[in-house]
Amino acid sequence: MKHWYSSWFDTPFYHILYKDRDDKEAQSFMDALTYYLNISQNSTILDLACGKGRHSLYLNSIGYDVTGLDLSKQSISEAKQKENGRLCFDVHDMSKPYFKQFDTVFNLFTSFGYFDCDEDNLNTIKAIKANLKPNGIGVIDFMNIDVVKNSLKQDDIKTVNGIDFYLKRSVKNGYIVKDIAFNFKGQDFNFYERVKAFSLNDFKTMFEQAELTLLDVFGDYQLNTFNKQNSERLIMIFM
Numbered sequence: 054m055k056h057w058y059s060s061w062f063d064t065p066f067y068h069i070l071y072k073d074r075d076d077k078e079a080q081s082f083m084d085a086l087t088y089y090l091n092i093s094q095n096s097t098i099l100d101l102a103c104g105k106g107r108h109s110l111y112l113n114s115i116g117y118d119v120t121g122l123d124l125s126k127q128s129i130s131e132a133k134q135k136e137n138g139r140l141c142f143d144v145h146d147m148s149k150p151y152f153k154q155f156d157t158v159f160n161l162f163t164s165f166g167y168f169d170c171d172e173d174n175l176n177t178i179k180a181i182k183a184n185l186k187p188n189g190i191g192v193i194d195f196m197n198i199d200v201v202k203n204s205l206k207q208d209d210i211k212t213v214n215g216i217d218f219y220l221k222r223s224v225k226n227g228y229i230v231k232d233i234a235f236n237f238k239g240q241d242f243n244f245y246e247r248v249k250a251f252s253l254n255d256f257k258t259m260f261e262q263a264e265l266t267l268l269d270v271f272g273d274y275q276l277n278t279f280n281k282q283n284s285e286r287l288i289m290i291f292m
Contacts, residue, residue, distance in 0.1 A: 058167045061244040062125040066235070068105070069214050079162075080111045082194075082274035086159075089276055090190055090290070092117070096156040099184055101147050102164030106132035113140040122151060148176040150183035158184050161194040166249035174249060178263045188292065191265070195287045197272065197279075198250045201229060224250065253281070256289055265291045 061067050092098070094116045100109040103121030105128045113119045122145040123129050132142040145151055147160070148168065158181050168174050181191045202224060209220040221232040231246040253270065260267050268291055271277060272284025279287060 056167070056169070057245055057247055059124060061233075061246065062104075062123075063127045064244070066216070066237070066242065066244070069216060070211065070218050070233070072213060074107070076107060076111075078274055079108060083108060083111055083115075085274065085276050086192065087112070087115070087117070090157065090192075092157055099151070099155040099158040101158055101160045101181065101184075103132065103142065104128050104164075106135065106142060108159065108161055109140065109142070110135060113137070120151075120153075120155070122147065148173045148180060150180045154184055154186045154189070156186055156189050158189070158191045159194075160192065163194070163196050163248060165193055165195055166251055167247070168249075171249075174251075175259050175262060178259045178265065182263050182265055185292070190268075191291045193256070193289045193291075195251065195256070195289070196229075196248070197281070197284045197287045198229070198252050199281050200283060200285065202250070205229075253279070253287060253289075256287075260289075260291055267291045 095118075097118045097120070098112055100106070100112070100119060100121040103109050103123045104125070106121045109119045109121035109132070118139040121129075121132060121142045123142075124144065124146055126144050129142050129144045136142060160181065165177065166174055168177075185191060205222050205224065207222055209222075211218045211220060216235050216237055219234040223230050227250055228247045229250050233244045233246070235242055257267060267289060270279040270290070271286070271288040272279035273286050276288070277284075
């Protein structure tokens with residue numbers, strides 16, 4: 054049986070449901086992050102769990118040497134059509150180290166906490182460390198679990214490209230779960246997303262276990278200070 058992320062992320066419906074993601078916001082975040090980290094133009098960046106590569110493509114367009122990795126063969130197949138001498142994509146399991154190291158590793162847009170086994174989530178942290186050059190910097194952009202739990206919209210219908218997606222959200226056994234149901238051309242489909250509800254303290258424990266140092270924590274894409282009660286994001290800088 055495929056894991057939920059292998060099944061769902063490889064369907065065209067995943068990309069239809071999330072087609073309205075804000076690229077301008079993502080690009081502004083990359084501008085702020087690369088400026089804050091003072092990443093030089095000759096630096097190498099790994100975009101871990103890159104999807105179709107929207108962050109990778111922008112980082113490359115502003116001058117960086119970027120490698121994008123994702124488990125979805127369909128996403129990587131599409132991203133590969135845009136490769137160049139300083140931009141490449143590969144299919145890879147993020148819980149295992151890649152074969153080369155980078156100056157910076159980005160894991161963006163809550164692309165963490167997918168695994169059923171906690172050991173694999175820790176192994177992802179360890180893999181990020183292995184993928185970093187000496188004195189390299191890692192970044193994980195995750196949800197602020199406290200705000201998500203307090204503002205969870207349980208039932209919702211989102212219509213995209215004529216498809217009515219019925220969304221049900223819940224907190225189950227330490228996970229944020231989104232059930233997704235829809236009908237397409239007379240056929241019913243059911244998928245779900247499940248992300249471990251990691252807090253900042255949980256990440257601190259994993260960083261300690263992986264022998265990594267947490268350097269800074271931000272609460273939004275403008276890199277404002279993290280506040281547990283009201284920050285939209287949990288953005289962690291470590292090495």
